[in-house]
Amino acid sequence: DFLCQIERYCRQCHLTTPIMFPPEHPVEEVGRLLLRCFLKHEDLGHVALSLVHAGALDTEQIKHRTLPKSVVDVCRVVYQAKCSLIK
Numbered sequence: 001d002f003l004c005q006i007e008r009y010c011r012q013c014h015l016t017t018p019i020m021f022p023p024e025h026p027v028e029e030v031g032r033l034l035l036r037c038f039l040k041h042e043d044l045g046h047v048a049l050s051l052v053h054a055g056a057l058d059t060e061q062i063k064h065r066t067l068p069k070s071v072v073d074v075c076r077v078v079y080q081a082k083c084s085l086i087k
Contacts, residue, residue, distance in 0.1 A: 002052045009067050015079040031082045038074045047071055
């Protein structure tokens with residue numbers, strides 16, 4: 001699933017907040033909403049769908065695959081926004 005791929009990438013690149021929140025926490029909810037908004041605004045829906053499709057075909061290979069730069073940039077912006085909310 002797309003969110004699992006995003007979370008895995010963020011952990012690998014240390015794009016995680018200093019405080020670990022449960023998924024239902026408002027900071028995490030805002031992060032998911034921002035991710036959706038940026039994907040839609042930047043017209044990256046097709047990229048997200050291709051990642052989901054590729055993940056459904058071969059889950060072992062997707063663990064070692066990097067995300068496209070456009071999605072990585074969105075992850076960084078969402079991470080920075082979440083850190084700003086915590087401050």
